[in-house]
Amino acid sequence: MYKPDIKVLDCTVRDGGLMNNWDFTVEQVRKIYHALWAAGVDYMEIGYRHDKEMFPPEKSGAWRYSDDDAVRNVIDHVPEVRGKERPKISVMADIGKSVESDFTVPASESAIDLVRFATYAKDADKAKHFAEHCHALGYETCINLMAISHCSEFELHEALEAMVEAPVSAIVIVDSFGSLYSEQVHYLIQKYQKYIGDRKIDIGVHMHNNMQLAFANTIEGIIRGALRVDGTLYGMGRGAGNCTTELLLSFLKNPKYDVRPLLDVISEIMVPMREEVEWGYLIPYLVTGALDEHPRGAIAWLKKPERNNFRRFYNLMLEGEPIT
Amino acid sequence: MYKPDIKVLDCTVRDGGLMNNWDFTVEQVRKIYHALWAAGVDYMEIGYRHDKEMFPPEKSGAWRYSDDDAVRNVIDHVPEVRGKERPKISVMADIGKSVESDFTVPASESAIDLVRFATYAKDADKAKHFAEHCHALGYETCINLMAISHCSEFELHEALEAMVEAPVSAIVIVDSFGSLYSEQVHYLIQKYQKYIGDRKIDIGVHMHNNMQLAFANTIEGIIRGALRVDGTLYGMGRGAGNCTTELLLSFLKNPKYDVRPLLDVISEIMVPMREEVEWGYLIPYLVTGALDEHPRGAIAWLKKPERNNFRRFYNLMLEGEPIT
Numbered sequence: 001m002y003k004p005d006i007k008v009l010d011c012t013v014r015d016g017g018l019m020n021n022w023d024f025t026v027e028q029v030r031k032i033y034h035a036l037w038a039a040g041v042d043y044m045e046i047g048y049r050h051d052k053e054m055f056p057p058e059k060s061g062a063w064r065y066s067d068d069d070a071v072r073n074v075i076d077h078v079p080e081v082r083g084k085e086r087p088k089i090s091v092m093a094d095i096g097k098s099v100e101s102d103f104t105v106p107a108s109e110s111a112i113d114l115v116r117f118a119t120y121a122k123d124a125d126k127a128k129h130f131a132e133h134c135h136a137l138g139y140e141t142c143i144n145l146m147a148i149s150h151c152s153e154f155e156l157h158e159a160l161e162a163m164v165e166a167p168v169s170a171i172v173i174v175d176s177f178g179s180l181y182s183e184q185v186h187y188l189i190q191k192y193q194k195y196i197g198d199r200k201i202d203i204g205v206h207m208h209n210n211m212q213l214a215f216a217n218t219i220e221g222i223i224r225g226a227l228r229v230d231g232t233l234y235g236m237g238r239g240a241g242n243c244t245t246e247l248l249l250s251f252l253k254n255p256k257y258d259v260r261p262l263l264d265v266i267s268e269i270m271v272p273m274r275e276e277v278e279w280g281y282l283i284p285y286l287v288t289g290a291l292d293e294h295p296r297g298a299i300a301w302l303k304k305p306e307r308n309n310f311r312r313f314y315n316l317m318l319e320g321e322p323i324t
Numbered sequence: 325m326y327k328p329d330i331k332v333l334d335c336t337v338r339d340g341g342l343m344n345n346w347d348f349t350v351e352q353v354r355k356i357y358h359a360l361w362a363a364g365v366d367y368m369e370i371g372y373r374h375d376k377e378m379f380p381p382e383k384s385g386a387w388r389y390s391d392d393d394a395v396r397n398v399i400d401h402v403p404e405v406r407g408k409e410r411p412k413i414s415v416m417a418d419i420g421k422s423v424e425s426d427f428t429v430p431a432s433e434s435a436i437d438l439v440r441f442a443t444y445a446k447d448a449d450k451a452k453h454f455a456e457h458c459h460a461l462g463y464e465t466c467i468n469l470m471a472i473s474h475c476s477e478f479e480l481h482e483a484l485e486a487m488v489e490a491p492v493s494a495i496v497i498v499d500s501f502g503s504l505y506s507e508q509v510h511y512l513i514q515k516y517q518k519y520i521g522d523r524k525i526d527i528g529v530h531m532h533n534n535m536q537l538a539f540a541n542t543i544e545g546i547i548r549g550a551l552r553v554d555g556t557l558y559g560m561g562r563g564a565g566n567c568t569t570e571l572l573l574s575f576l577k578n579p580k581y582d583v584r585p586l587l588d589v590i591s592e593i594m595v596p597m598r599e600e601v602e603w604g605y606l607i608p609y610l611v612t613g614a615l616d617e618h619p620r621g622a623i624a625w626l627k628k629p630e631r632n633n634f635r636r637f638y639n640l641m642l643e644g645e646p647i648t
Binding site: 181182183209211212213214215216217219220223234235244246247250251259260263264266267271280281283286287290308309310311314315 | 505506507533535536537538539540541543544547558559568570571574575583584587588590591595604605607610611614632633634635638639
């Protein structure tokens, strides 16, 4: 029997935005929202809410900020999909790049349903504090613990202690470097479960595809008890990209899901976008994934004329050389 | 500790040949052989040995036939990699497309070390017979059971009974449709082990990437006891392609493996080839994988002007329409 409690969050615009500077048109975001709705996807993460003082709005697309007005301008102009619940809207706040003062409207008056906090382990207390702020405004909240493969046991212990005391509906394992194998996913889920105990907090997984393991690791998460799974259309996302939402919906047996509306929007928007914006299985991303390194070196390398000198990149990464 | 008994077979030229009609130059095949040697790869499957009467040689490249002379022309002109054992050479015979009379030279006088027989379950007896013929000539032999996801329990029972009585060093689980999930790999390996009992026969896995699970399923195979693993460079292979050899070598801990020579040849040969020949994660391959269908419909669809109308393809596949 399928697990009705599994919830799919599509973060194409948010995570994919890292690759195109959040330069999606309103029309594209409306079409994606409509497709996710028709497909039965539970959440759409429509962007970050980054601090406009740190990141001036003239330099990035609207989905780096995801103002309430911009979100309304999407969701209020999409025809209803009858018989399906609309996707809830999520925005991501980044600890250190987002500010609490950008969240003042009560959830009841906002187009946003969920705020997810992306944090490194050392800032888990800050994420908890931010979550308390948003929870008090009536938002659902989650904490996404990034770069999990670089957390020491002790850091993870401290972060988990903070996160499970936050007013969150889920804590999410984020394999930022795409370097986890399934046995590590299994291990981490068990650890999260131990800290959660009998609290009503779900576990989520957000997997990157450097070693072509994003979907497999997401399935492993589901087998071990994760109830929140992240995907992006056609895998669009930083570097090697993400677990794809279309694979998730092909796999999950809940009758409410239908992959076909996603195929339409992949055909119309994502395939042409992939011609302009490069993400996916490229050897430098494999190298950073296999070496458990941040993909930024690979992203920088792929902009160089010598981008296909993979051995040189591998050796530079081994030497710990910064790629600029 | 790493398992020293795991052996990697690269079948880029054989399986990739399905996508370019085996149109690799001698120079390319030499470079691939040399790279595999330097990387410590155990076997190179250099091509099929298909019947020239069924498949006239003027219509396909040399690696559809893999004559001894052609193979010698590769391996005798490659500089030695000192301190490494050279890869053994494998050719694949296809039951129904290859003939025993094309194998008459004793192994001791041949450039070929291993003959692998690709068979559907119903022809397992024929594969056994062919294996006996080649074994008597001194070749190592394996049987690759194709389209495993379409085997009924009873067919698989009969095929396994035949295969374990053949003089083979390994029997290989072939996920031709790229439709297996890890739990099915686990199940199949246990079943193979039951039939093998205490015979000295290894289990192998050959995984396709329709659902981006080829590498993950290969790892699952290794965890469950498979000792033979197949890969191709940059994943080149039919349709969505294969588990990549470079991912395998990044994962395996045996000190004899070094991924860097593979990166060189991927850079020089495979990346440019991918510009000409299309394989990898394309939505029609996801559709056939998720529906557990042969990829031929997807291959045909991708040649049409309407190739990106993924919904239509999905619906046609659901209806069982042949795509021509």
